[in-house]
Structures are given as structure tokens and as C-alpha cells.
Amino acid sequence: MSQQEQSPKGSKKKLGIITIACCNLKKKAVRTSCLMGLVAVLSFTLFSGLILTTSLRGGMESMRQRLGADFMVVPDGNQAKFEGALLRGEPGTFYFGRDTTKILSDIEGIIKTTPQFFITSLSTDCCSYQVQLIGYEPKTDFVIAPWISGQLKKDLEKGELVVGSKLEHQVGDTLKFFGREYVVAGRLQETGLGFDTSVFMNFDTAENVLDDAKIKGIHYRFNKGDSISAVMVKAEEGYDVSAINNAIVDRLREAGIKADVVASRTIVTTASDHINQFIFYVKVFSVMLWVLAVVLLSVVFTFSVHERKKEIAVLRILGATKGKLLQLIFGEAALIGTGGALVGLSLAFLVLFPFSTLISLTLNLPFVLPPPQRIAFLAMLSFLLTGAAGPAASVSSAYRIVKNEIQATMREGE
Amino acid sequence: MLLEVNQLTREYKRGREAFRAVDEVSFTMADGEFVSIRGRSGSGKSTLLNLITGLLQPTGGSVFLDGENIFELDDRNYSYLRNSKLGYVSQVQSALSNLTVMDNVRLPFFLSKRDGEPSERAAALLEQVGIAHLAKAYPAQLSGGELKRVAIARALILSPELLIADEPTCDLDLQTTKEVLEFLASVAQRGTAVLMVTHEADASEYCNRTLFMESGKLVHIASGNPSGIFCSAI
Numbered sequence: 127m128s129q130q131e132q133s134p135k136g137s138k139k140k141l142g143i144i145t146i147a148c149c150n151l152k153k154k155a156v157r158t159s160c161l162m163g164l165v166a167v168l169s170f171t172l173f174s175g176l177i178l179t180t181s182l183r184g185g186m187e188s189m190r191q192r193l194g195a196d197f198m199v200v201p202d203g204n205q206a207k208f209e210g211a212l213l214r215g216e217p218g219t220f221y222f223g224r225d226t227t228k229i230l231s232d233i234e235g236i237i238k239t240t241p242q243f244f245i246t247s248l249s250t251d252c253c254s255y256q257v258q259l260i261g262y263e264p265k266t267d268f269v270i271a272p273w274i275s276g277q278l279k280k281d282l283e284k285g286e287l288v289v290g291s292k293l294e295h296q297v298g299d300t301l302k303f304f305g306r307e308y309v310v311a312g313r314l315q316e317t318g319l320g321f322d323t324s325v326f327m328n329f330d331t332a333e334n335v336l337d338d339a340k341i342k343g344i345h346y347r348f349n350k351g352d353s354i355s356a357v358m359v360k361a362e363e364g365y366d367v368s369a370i371n372n373a374i375v376d377r378l379r380e381a382g383i384k385a386d387v388v389a390s391r392t393i394v395t396t397a398s399d400h401i402n403q404f405i406f407y408v409k410v411f412s413v414m415l416w417v418l419a420v421v422l423l424s425v426v427f428t429f430s431v432h433e434r435k436k437e438i439a440v441l442r443i444l445g446a447t448k449g450k451l452l453q454l455i456f457g458e459a460a461l462i463g464t465g466g467a468l469v470g471l472s473l474a475f476l477v478l479f480p481f482s483t484l485i486s487l488t489l490n491l492p493f494v495l496p497p498p499q500r501i502a503f504l505a506m507l508s509f510l511l512t513g514a515a516g517p518a519a520s521v522s523s524a525y526r527i528v529k530n531e532i533q534a535t536m537r538e539g540e
Numbered sequence: 541m542l543l544e545v546n547q548l549t550r551e552y553k554r555g556r557e558a559f560r561a562v563d564e565v566s567f568t569m570a571d572g573e574f575v576s577i578r579g580r581s582g583s584g585k586s587t588l589l590n591l592i593t594g595l596l597q598p599t600g601g602s603v604f605l606d607g608e609n610i611f612e613l614d615d616r617n618y619s620y621l622r623n624s625k626l627g628y629v630s631q632v633q634s635a636l637s638n639l640t641v642m643d644n645v646r647l648p649f650f651l652s653k654r655d656g657e658p659s660e661r662a663a664a665l666l667e668q669v670g671i672a673h674l675a676k677a678y679p680a681q682l683s684g685g686e687l688k689r690v691a692i693a694r695a696l697i698l699s700p701e702l703l704i705a706d707e708p709t710c711d712l713d714l715q716t717t718k719e720v721l722e723f724l725a726s727v728a729q730r731g732t733a734v735l736m737v738t739h740e741a742d743a744s745e746y747c748n749r750t751l752f753m754e755s756g757k758l759v760h761i762a763s764g765n766p767s768g769i770f771c772s773a774i
């Protein structure tokens with residue numbers, strides 16, 4: 127052929143099938159953006175759904191593993207408040223006698239007990255929102271200590287604080303409660319629990335805070351030196367939930383203490399049920415959306431087949447193999463799919479990560495974002511699944527085009 | 541022989557009855573020949589051309605191009621043959637609307653593996669058919685006559701051995717018709733055989749031979765200048 131010896135001139139672009147596909151998409155900008163938008167919605171939903179469910183599972187898992195206590199005993203009628211504080215950091219106060227701890231530790235099958243003391247900060251104090259202040263006993267504690275990132279130089283002293291992971295204060299910073307400043311001596315790792323937005327201190331510091339509160343005219347209903355809010359209980363390995371539960375209830379009744387007993391297994395199970403239900407809805411919704419997207423895309427692709435038939439016939443006449451035609455059909459669909467998927471993923475990244483705290487608060491469920499590799503994997507998965515929606519939707523039109531006798535298609539395209 | 545058409549037949553169904561749009565047509569063409577086909581509308585001319593390019597499957601008969609039976613080639617070889625040995629100018633507008641005129645003309649070059657770059661040749665062809673100034677335009681901005689020239693330039697980009705043109709002059713004014721016919725004649729003179737369907741009685745002046753079709757059959761083969769014959773039937 128004569129043009130084989132022609133030298134390449136300038137930087138004329140090659141007119142490969144993908145270039146033609148791009149030209150087609152560019153010239154039909156409105157149609158292309160609508161279709162990409164559809165795919166973007168799909169990938170956004172799919173990815174967000176995956177991240178949400180994984181984060182909730184992660185929150186669940188961390189709660190199961192790391193909620194150091196097997197039972198938590200709180201004053202009668204305060205179970206809901208306590209769960210709110212424990213799971214979501216909703217500030218709450220309630221008190222009963224300190225001797226509860228001693229009574230519980232004597233029960234057979236219970237190996238550790240430690241008291242906690244709850245105070246609510248004023249929202250004007252340190253942070254833009256109310257914070258749950260938790261007094262704990264570093265000597266007997268087994269719930270907070272495992273979470274402290276790094277090591278405290280020494281035991282927590284009076285006037286020192288440990289802050290949850292969502293508070294921005296660093297070690298050495300100061301926080302003000304009821305007019306007095308306290309120094310941050312340590313930080314907790316992310317727990318996915320209410321601990322993340324709580325501030326911890328020893329009992330001496332807690333009493334100090336209460337004294338200041340009184341000066342400011344805020345009275346908590348408690349007896350100084352004798353009150354606590356909850357007792358965290360650790361049972362022996364392989365304990366029987368109902369046996370221990372009953373033993374606690376019996377012993378406290380004998381002592382004349384009215385209390386609620388919260389088993390962490392029950393909390394975890396209840397939360398699990400919620401989460402599994404949520405995950406189920408997310409799954410159903412994603413599948414429905416995927417099918418809907420494929421159907422919608424199919425309809426659009428099939429409608430445009432009329433116009434495409436002629437283009438396909440022309441390409442065929444000019445010497446395109448059936449393989450090349452398929453490349454064109456699927457190439458365009460894949461470009462729409464991948465383009466839309468990328469847009470959706472980017473939006474999801476912009477929305478999900480900056481607002482993860484807000485989302486977890488709204489959902490009222492423990493929430494721990496998966497590690498980066500896992501996020502990357504989920505992003506990849508959503509990308510592939512949604513990117514595939516385009517080609518999947520064009521299978522039938524591609525099949526029809528390739529099957530058709532070309533002259534017939536040329537006529538229909540007129 | 542460049543082209544051998546033997547007993548070529550194509551049946552269509554009209555209602556329940558089968559009829560032959562092309563009925564046992566046989567003829568041959570040599571390299572560089574300029575042959576025109578005339579006949580009434582519906583006599584089977586387009587169907588015949590589409591059979592020869594292999595776009596339609598025949599009910600019977602064979603077409604040999606360069607000694608190869610085109611109906612026995614597989615998709616790859618047949619595609620390559622259409623791409624490199626055949627040029628086709630269809631009766632209907634056939635430029636790809638999302639590509640510029642220049643890219644439409646360059647396109648066939650990229651449909652098979654080749655070295656080099658077709659831009660220079662494409663530009664030269666656009667110059668020859670007189671629409672060099674429209675290289676960057678899109679088909680929607682062109683007139684019918686201009687689109688026909690795009691199709692002709694595109695059909696010639698790979699210097700085919702046979703150029704098939706289905707009514708390349710329909711809807712064109714007298715002057716443009718003359719230009720197109722002269723151009724096709726010059727193409728034939730440079731060695732590319734041209735098979736053209738036309739309604740122009742004058743076209744015969746440019747052709748080596750004129751074939752007449754009626755109800756799917758070749759009824760008359762006139763050589764030289766058969767002006768006058770059959771004119772009333774067209």
C-alpha cells in the first residue's frame with residue numbers, strides 16, 4: 127500500500143477504537159454526563175454502604191473484644207442512660223453507694239471490680255459540646271488502662287486527665303472544667319465506644335470538679351466520698367451469664383441496694399442485631415440500585431442503538447472486525463462506567479471521612495473506620511462492581527448489533 | 541480478472557412470496573475499468589453492490605475479488621479485504637457524525653494494523669475532491685454534496701483496487717455531478733477500478749461499459765457510449 131511509506135507527520139492523534147469511543151462520548155456530552163451521574167450515584171451508595179457496614183462491624187468487634195467488663199452495675203432505673211453513656215458518650219449522671227463495689231467483689235466467679243464516677247461538664251467549659259467526665263480508680267481499673275495510648279509516665283495524679291480519641295487535646299494541653307484548669311496526661315486510642323468523647327480522671331480529681339461545680343451552683347445528688355455511678359465487673363473465664371447475673375441481683379437485694387445489671391454480652395448482641403439489620407438494608411438497597419442502574423443504562427443503550435446501527439454498519443463497511451465493534455460498544459460503556467464510578471467514589475471520600483463522627487452519632491451505633499488497606503480494597507471493589515454496570519448494560523445491544531446483517535442495519539439507521 | 545461475479549442471486553421475502561432482488565447476475569471487471577450500472581429504482585442495483593462488497597449474504601452464486609471468494613473468508617480476512625481492497629460509497633449519508641471530516645477520512649487507515657500516518661494523504665484527497673477547507677468541520681455542518689465527497693475521499697484513503705459507489709451523484713446539481721464523475725474517471729485512470737450505480741444518462745460518456753438492470757437481471761451490456769438506449773425507462 128502506498129501510504130505505508132508515508133512518514134508520520136506532526137503529532138496527529140491515532141484514531142483507535144477507544145479514541146472514537148471518546149469522541150462519541152464527548153459529542154454527546156449531556157447524555158454522557160447523565161449516564162455517568164447515574165453510575166456515580168451507584169458507586170457512591172455502594173462504597174458508602176460498604177464503609178458504613180464495615181465500620182459498624184468494626185465498632186461491634188472492638189466493642190466485643192475491648193469492653194473489658196463482663197457486667198456493669200448501675201443504680202436502679204439508669205440502664206438506658208448508662209448504655210447511652212457507654213456506647214455513644216451521651217452525658218449522664220446517677221449515683222449509688224461506694225460499698226456496692228465491695229459487695230460485688232465478694233461474689234464467687236467475679237475476679238475484678240472497679241468503680242466509675244460520672245459527671246457532666248458544662249458545654250461552655252472546655253469544648254463546644256457537653257462532655258462525659260468519668261472518674262475511675264487507676265489502682266483497680268481494668269477498663270480504661272488498656273486503651274491508654276503509649277504509657278502514662280506514672281499513675282494518674284490529682285489534676286491530671288486522660289482524654290478520649292475524639293478530643294483534640296494533646297498531652298500537656300490544659301482543659302477547663304467549672305473554672306479550673308486540668309492537664310492532659312494521656313490519650314485513649316479509638317474505642318468506637320462513648321469513651322471516645324469522654325474525659326477520664328481519678329476520684330480525687332473528680333471530687334475537686336464536683337466542689338467547683340457546687341461553687342458555681344450546680345449540685346449533683348450524691349454523697350461526697352461515698353458515691354459512685356457504676357461498678358465494672360470482670361468474671362472468670364467461661365462464666366455463665368445468667369448465674370453471675372442472678373448472683374449479683376440476689377446479693378445486692380440482700381444488702382438493700384437497688385441496681386440494674388447490664389451484661390456486656392447482651393448489649394453487644396442487641397447492638398449486633400441493630401447493625402445486622404442495617405447491613406441487610408444496605409445490601410438490599412445496593413443490589414436494587416445496581417439492578418436499577420443496569421436496567422436504566424440498558425434502556426438508554428438500546429434506544430441509542432438506532433443511531434448506533436448506522437455507525438456500526440459504516441465501521442463494518444470500512445473494514446472493522448466484529449471484535450472491533452464490540453470494543454467500541456463495550457469501550458464506551460466502560461468509559462461511562464469507570465468515569466461515573468470515579469466521580470461517585472471521590473464524592474464518597476469527601477463526604478464519609480470528614481463526617482464519620484457525625485454519621486456515627488446519627489446512627490447511634492459504635493463506629494470504627496477500617497484500616498486504610500481495607501478502605502482501598504473496598505474502594506476497588508465498588509469501583510469494579512459499578513464500573514461493570516456499564517458493560518453489563520450493553521451486552522444485549524452489542525449482541526444485537528453484531529448479530530445483525532450489516533446492510534439491514536445500514537437501512538434501519540437511515 | 542479483478543472481479544468475477546457468477547450467477548449471483550439474492551432472494552427476499554415479500555409477504556409470503558420469495559422474490560429475487562438480484563437474479564443470477566454474472567459479469568467481470570478488469571483492473572482500472574470504469575463500469576456503471578443503470579436501471580429503474582427497485583431493480584436491484586443497491587442489492588447487487590451490497591452483495592459484491594460482501595455486506596449481504598447471497599442466496600446463490602459467488603463473487604471473486606482478486607481470485608478470492610469473498611463469501612468464504614472468515615471475519616478477520618473479510619474485514620481486512622473490505623478495509624484494504626474495497627472502497628465503498630453508500631447511497632445514504634455515511635460519515636460518522638462524531639468525527640471531523642479529516643478523521644472520517646483517516647479512519648479506515650486505523651482499522652487494520654499499519655505503519656505510518658494517513659494525514660498527508662487524507663489532506664491531499666480532500667484537496668482533490670475540493671473540500672480541503674472543511675477538514676475540521678463535523679458532518680452535521682456539511683451539505684449533501686460535500687458529504688458525498690467526504691465518503692469518496694474516505695473510500696480512497698487506502699488506494700483500493702475496487703471502488704464501489706452507489707448513486708454518488710444523486711441529489712447533486714449538474715456542475716457538481718460533472719465534477720464527481722470526472723473525478724471518478726480520473727480515479728479509474730490511475731488504476732482503481734470503479735463500479736458505479738447512477739441515474740445519469742451522461743455518465744456513460746465517462747465509462748468503459750454500462751450495465752443495465754431490470755427486475756434483478758442484467759438485461760443489456762452496452763460498451764462505449766450507449767446514449768439514448770433505455771433513457772426513457774430511468
Ligand SMILES: Nc1ncnc2c1ncn2[C@@H]1O[C@H](COP(=O)(O)OP(=O)(O)O)[C@@H](O)[C@H]1O
Pocket residue numbers: 534552553561579580581582583584585586587588
Ligand atoms: N432488506 C430487504 N427486505 C426486503 N426487500 C428488500 C430489502 N432490500 C431491498 N429490497 C427490495 O429489493 C428490491 C431491490 O432493491 P434495491 O437493490 O435497493 O433497488 P435499487 O437500488 O435498484 O433501487 C426492491 O424491490 C426492494 O424493495
Ligand SMILES: [Mg+2]
Pocket residue numbers: 585586587631706
Ligand atoms: Mg439503490
